[in-house]
Amino acid sequence: METFTYYPGCTLRTKAKDLDTYARASAEALGIALEEPADWQCCGGAYTTARDEIATKLSAVRTLNSAKEQGRALITVCSACHNVIKQTNYDISRDEDMAMKVNNYLQLPEPYAGETTVYHYLEMLRDVVGFDKLKEKVVAPLKGVKIAAYYGCLLLRPSAALAMDDPENPTIMEDFIRAIGATPVIYAQRNECCGGYITLEDKSQAAKRSGAVMGSAKDQGADMLITACPLCLYNLKKNSGSDLPVYYFTEILAQALGLKEGNDE
């Protein structure tokens, strides 16, 4: 069994427990051990791209360094955590000024310079487990279910740092959907933003964006939509005005692996 450092992040402990619980259960069934680093901190939710920001990047570096010290790759599930940690890792390995200031502050036993490999859980399924292998482990295939994969913005962009997939024509979530026996639905808005944190001060903008995403998926005949992001799930469910069901990708993964009852919403 291969062991990885696993970073759940703040929301997976609270409002997005399903994203976390089924990620852990499915990993175990797939022969992957996930271990949380001690005393992890919230990633901050958004990466601050400004070069003169250091304090806002420290918690992500602490997480990356924990994995480095354990000699393991790091796995994230939440799209926002993944984006923050991946961008931090990208920048600290290229920006000497940032690396110097971060390391002067943290005073680690050995300076951190971007050594840790970071996988999103979906990348772990594709690159470590393999979608062919996953397919073999499926006991309850979601036959005939048409699923719209929602990437949003955080999983794919900025693509130079995230490097998960083709940012304009991604396939990783569609390949995942095929592996669990369902049918992927391709729709125009799959890699456009849901509105994100704007819901806190402008519900109408969040409604416009999330409504466009849900409408686009529904027009292409989707039965449900899947996401890796708690804030996308919130916007798509609460602000879109659409009745298309939205689930975390880990929920349907667990269902296909026989670890969870089917959704009957």
Place this chain on the structure above:
Amino acid sequence: MNKNLKEQVLRSSGVNVLKCMRCGKCSGTCPSYDEMEYHPHQFVYMVEKGDIETLMKSESIYKCLTCFACVDRCPRGVQPAKVVEAVRLAAVRQQDGNRLSADQIPSLLDEDLPQQAIVTAMRKYAK
């Protein structure tokens, strides 16, 4: 034109605004276009001119969703979202410049709102 503010935004963003060829693709792909007074391509142009204070006073700096669509789709690699971020930081870092305070958070909550939304908003709207 405020030279010091322009220099701060250029250094903070790390963006070379002179690379922009004014094609407007950033604004064309921006999901917040309709909500903005100044659009991504205008941010780049106005920073080049040093007209930073106008942008700092505009609601537009709070409309960017940081979705990086403009960053990935710019044919010249200008990275307009980083310019917007640098201008917004110049605004919220000022004395009493916070857009959102922790005291306001309880009134904004509902039972499903993920923590992620709160921490992200605090990163975007406050220092």
